Amino acid sequence: MNAEIISVGTELLLGQVVNTDTTIVARELSALGINLLYSAVVGDNVDRLKLAVETAISRSDLLIMTGGLGPTTDDLTKETTAACAGKKLVLHQESLERIQNYFNEKHVSENQAKQAWLPEGCTVFRNDNGTAPGCAFQAETGCTIIMLPGPPSELEPMLKNCAVPYLKQGQEWVIVSHNVHIYGKGEAPVAQMMDDLMNGENPTLAPYAKEGECYLRVTAKAHTEEEADKMCQPLIEEIKKRLGDFVYSVDVETLEELVVQKLAQQGKKLATAESCTGGLLAKRITDVPGSSAVFDMGCVTYANEAKEALIFVPHEILEQHGAVSEETARAMAQGIVKRSGSHIGVGITGIAGPDGGTPEKPVGLIYIALSDGEQTWVTKRSPIGRTKSREWHRHCAASQALDMVRRYLDGLPVIAEK
Amino acid sequence: MNAEIISVGTELLLGQVVNTDTTIVARELSALGINLLYSAVVGDNVDRLKLAVETAISRSDLLIMTGGLGPTTDDLTKETTAACAGKKLVLHQESLERIQNYFNEKHVSENQAKQAWLPEGCTVFRNDNGTAPGCAFQAETGCTIIMLPGPPSELEPMLKNCAVPYLKQGQEWVIVSHNVHIYGKGEAPVAQMMDDLMNGENPTLAPYAKEGECYLRVTAKAHTEEEADKMCQPLIEEIKKRLGDFVYSVDVETLEELVVQKLAQQGKKLATAESCTGGLLAKRITDVPGSSAVFDMGCVTYANEAKEALIFVPHEILEQHGAVSEETARAMAQGIVKRSGSHIGVGITGIAGPDGGTPEKPVGLIYIALSDGEQTWVTKRSPIGRTKSREWHRHCAASQALDMVRRYLDGLPVIAEK
Numbered sequence: 108m109n110a111e112i113i114s115v116g117t118e119l120l121l122g123q124v125v126n127t128d129t130t131i132v133a134r135e136l137s138a139l140g141i142n143l144l145y146s147a148v149v150g151d152n153v154d155r156l157k158l159a160v161e162t163a164i165s166r167s168d169l170l171i172m173t174g175g176l177g178p179t180t181d182d183l184t185k186e187t188t189a190a191c192a193g194k195k196l197v198l199h200q201e202s203l204e205r206i207q208n209y210f211n212e213k214h215v216s217e218n219q220a221k222q223a224w225l226p227e228g229c230t231v232f233r234n235d236n237g238t239a240p241g242c243a244f245q246a247e248t249g250c251t252i253i254m255l256p257g258p259p260s261e262l263e264p265m266l267k268n269c270a271v272p273y274l275k276q277g278q279e280w281v282i283v284s285h286n287v288h289i290y291g292k293g294e295a296p297v298a299q300m301m302d303d304l305m306n307g308e309n310p311t312l313a314p315y316a317k318e319g320e321c322y323l324r325v326t327a328k329a330h331t332e333e334e335a336d337k338m339c340q341p342l343i344e345e346i347k348k349r350l351g352d353f354v355y356s357v358d359v360e361t362l363e364e365l366v367v368q369k370l371a372q373q374g375k376k377l378a379t380a381e382s383c384t385g386g387l388l389a390k391r392i393t394d395v396p397g398s399s400a401v402f403d404m405g406c407v408t409y410a411n412e413a414k415e416a417l418i419f420v421p422h423e424i425l426e427q428h429g430a431v432s433e434e435t436a437r438a439m440a441q442g443i444v445k446r447s448g449s450h451i452g453v454g455i456t457g458i459a460g461p462d463g464g465t466p467e468k469p470v471g472l473i474y475i476a477l478s479d480g481e482q483t484w485v486t487k488r489s490p491i492g493r494t495k496s497r498e499w500h501r502h503c504a505a506s507q508a509l510d511m512v513r514r515y516l517d518g519l520p521v522i523a524e525k
Numbered sequence: 526m527n528a529e530i531i532s533v534g535t536e537l538l539l540g541q542v543v544n545t546d547t548t549i550v551a552r553e554l555s556a557l558g559i560n561l562l563y564s565a566v567v568g569d570n571v572d573r574l575k576l577a578v579e580t581a582i583s584r585s586d587l588l589i590m591t592g593g594l595g596p597t598t599d600d601l602t603k604e605t606t607a608a609c610a611g612k613k614l615v616l617h618q619e620s621l622e623r624i625q626n627y628f629n630e631k632h633v634s635e636n637q638a639k640q641a642w643l644p645e646g647c648t649v650f651r652n653d654n655g656t657a658p659g660c661a662f663q664a665e666t667g668c669t670i671i672m673l674p675g676p677p678s679e680l681e682p683m684l685k686n687c688a689v690p691y692l693k694q695g696q697e698w699v700i701v702s703h704n705v706h707i708y709g710k711g712e713a714p715v716a717q718m719m720d721d722l723m724n725g726e727n728p729t730l731a732p733y734a735k736e737g738e739c740y741l742r743v744t745a746k747a748h749t750e751e752e753a754d755k756m757c758q759p760l761i762e763e764i765k766k767r768l769g770d771f772v773y774s775v776d777v778e779t780l781e782e783l784v785v786q787k788l789a790q791q792g793k794k795l796a797t798a799e800s801c802t803g804g805l806l807a808k809r810i811t812d813v814p815g816s817s818a819v820f821d822m823g824c825v826t827y828a829n830e831a832k833e834a835l836i837f838v839p840h841e842i843l844e845q846h847g848a849v850s851e852e853t854a855r856a857m858a859q860g861i862v863k864r865s866g867s868h869i870g871v872g873i874t875g876i877a878g879p880d881g882g883t884p885e886k887p888v889g890l891i892y893i894a895l896s897d898g899e900q901t902w903v904t905k906r907s908p909i910g911r912t913k914s915r916e917w918h919r920h921c922a923a924s925q926a927l928d929m930v931r932r933y934l935d936g937l938p939v940i941a942e943k
Contacts, residue, residue, distance in 0.1 A: 120561040122552030123733060125545055129566070134540030143538040144573060148547070148564040155562060178713075236914065260914060315541050379825070385811025386804030389825040393803025396879050396915060404831035407797070407807040407823035409816075413865070417822065417835070447831070461814055497814060
């Protein structure tokens with residue numbers, strides 16, 4: 108099955124928005140074993156959109172459109188695509204009611220109501236995160252067309268909950284994918300270690316980079332889900348064997364999710380003391396719904412006085428070793444355990460940049476400590492030649508702290524052996 | 526001048542890499558006043574690439590290609606594009622020497638040397654961050670073709686240092702844009718208020734949504750930068766007049782950046798006490814380089830005990846009114862001022878969801894308080910019918926807190942009149 112994607116929106120052509128929709132859709136198509144041959148971006152312009160849609164539906168089996176389903180007069184995707192495909196738009200009463208409910212009003216504006224007009228005979232995809240529904244239907248050419256809303260927060264759940272199941276229906280094969288998540292080894296060395304496994308046709312193996320991490324996707328196709336799943340398992344086991352404790356999860360997508368799960372299972376609590384990450388670690392932990400069961404407290408101690416007053420970092424340590432030091436990180440982790448009464452405390456201190464670096468303590472130097480009240484471990488992150496952003500340093504330091512917690516909870520060496 | 530972009534690389538169609546190249550190029554083209562009409566992604570496949578290039582050079586004045594210039598056999602951009610444009614490839618001796626120097630070897634492999642073969646008569650763009658040079662030349666159709674390497678760390682500097690100056694040579698106009706940022710009014714009502722201003726041709730006005738905020742972009746073109754800038758000003762003034770204190774900045778892109786600037790200007794410090802936002806507000810403030818001058822301390826007090834112990838919220842208030850209440854938010858803001866000695870304290874408490882809501886205190890109910898030690902203001906955010914994500918509620922609550930700080934620092938009513 109050959110597919111293409113058309114993303115609609117002038118904002119994409121002005122560079123105001125990064126086109127993550129295409130990446131999200133491309134990844135799902137790849138997991139379904141559908142070949143994506145082209146993707147294109149067209150502005151909010153009827154003629155150019157028409158040309159793009161006509162070309163696509165005459166040469167491909169599947170066209171996925173993203174964006175341009177909203178209420179404004181700029182939003183032309185549905186009208187234009189339906190016309191190209193030889194379909195009329197008809198009012199979908201249930202969608203209209205959902206939009207009315209969304210705004211808590213019986214009479215929504217004509218523009219808002221426009222979103223409930225959909226191609227005749229289509230399968231409607233309910234939007235649980237916004238107003239514009241999506242849909243799927245067949246063009247007269249035989250090409251299947253799927254339309255999804257542009258905002259990623261609406262597109263992603265609709266893709267997973269509606270479009271993927273819709274595409275699976277038509278398939279005689281069931282595709283099952285598992286993601287093996289890795290912390291502490293980069294995509295390139297991981298890919299090299301898996302080199303001999305990457306030419307398989309079923310299951311397939313592909314590496315993906317994630318900010319400061321990577322993962323391997325194992326995909327198998329078979330007649331039933333159980334069968335496909337079973338085909339993945341030996342490959343997953345082989346990956347785990349090769350990578351050992353660098354594998355942090357299969358299918359739990361983030362370190363924070365995993366850590367919250369493990370803490371809850373073990374009935375333990377975590378507290379955080381952050382300097383250079385400035386609350387990012389606490390934010391990531393509390394991104395996870397239900398984190399309140401395992402997280403009582405975090406302190407963002409940016410100033411030295413705050414480190415002393417809130418989490419008992421001794422004045423002498425700050426004076427002797429400076430705020431960015433192994434000793435301060437250690438005292439922060441120990442201090443937050445004492446302050447919070449939690450089982451585990453994490454302390455992070457470093458120089459996130461872009462300013463504040465010195466030859467001895469350059470931008471990117473970050474110390475991360477974990478304490479359980481008895482023992483304390485400290486990791487030192489050093490910049491290695493390349494210039495990375497403030498955001499990057501902060502994100503990676505928070506990730507490494509989470510990985511240390513994961514290792515501690517699993518009874519592994521808290522500091523990974525390289 | 527009408528342009529299009531073709532990005533080459535199968536990894537983009539597999540969703541392994543987000544196509545940021547297109548965004549980076551699109552933004553520069555927009556700043557140059559060049560209309561980008563299409564952008565497309567094609568895999569590493571000669572036939573499909575040929576089709577895409579032929580279509581582009583027959584309809585556009587400018588084609589920018591990204592990716593596929595490297596040493597591997599997959600890298601087909603140059604050979605294919607040159608053939609479509611009716612050009613031969615010739616060896617560029619200087620580029621070959623640069624590649625030899627890069628590897629510190631006199632005899633690089635044939636694959637590496639391949640990168641130094643460029644279309645005859647082209648302008649060569651030196652690559653200071655990798656091996657593959659870029660270039661610019663004219664196809665027989667008259668279309669200008671620019672080829673840039675795929676890795677953003679190579680593409681971005683080459684674009685700015687070589688391609689943009691190359692494109693400016695041919696231009697008689699300079700384009701200037703300003704963004705007017707708005708908090709407290711949505712894109713739709715703002716667009717409605719500006720309706721009569723949006724049909725101008727020079728300057729132009731366009732509204733854009735941002736997560737929970739929006740902004741208006743004013744763009745003018747003229748013979749000099751000063752002239753273009755001057756043309757924008759009356760429109761910016763008119764927008765400000767109509768929107769009053771809902772406008773928070775011109776060209777300062779985020780509330781956190783603005784708040785850090787204003788605090789620094791006034792020599793004031795801010796401290797945060799967060800419950801449901803879990804560190805997000807502190808994280809956003811410390812996203813801003815230099816924020817350490819205005820931010821000493823933040824507390825993430827997720828548990829009631831933490832609210833009592835760290836920021837002195839009276840036990841009776843928590844017992845009588847609950848953690849999610851106006852009274853608790855007020856006590857948190859007052860408590861963090863006391864704890865930190867900062868001039869301004871912010872307290873946030875609410876229910877971010879997806880669980881934990883009740884009919885009286887539904888998901889999305891969030892109280893935000895600001896205190897200066899003398900006076901305290903509290904805003905109540907109520908969910909209005911719509912289901913939004915945990916992430917959304919948290920982001921919007923943090924934004925609203927920042928807007929309250931902005932208003933306080935500007936001597937405006939801390940709580941906006943709707």
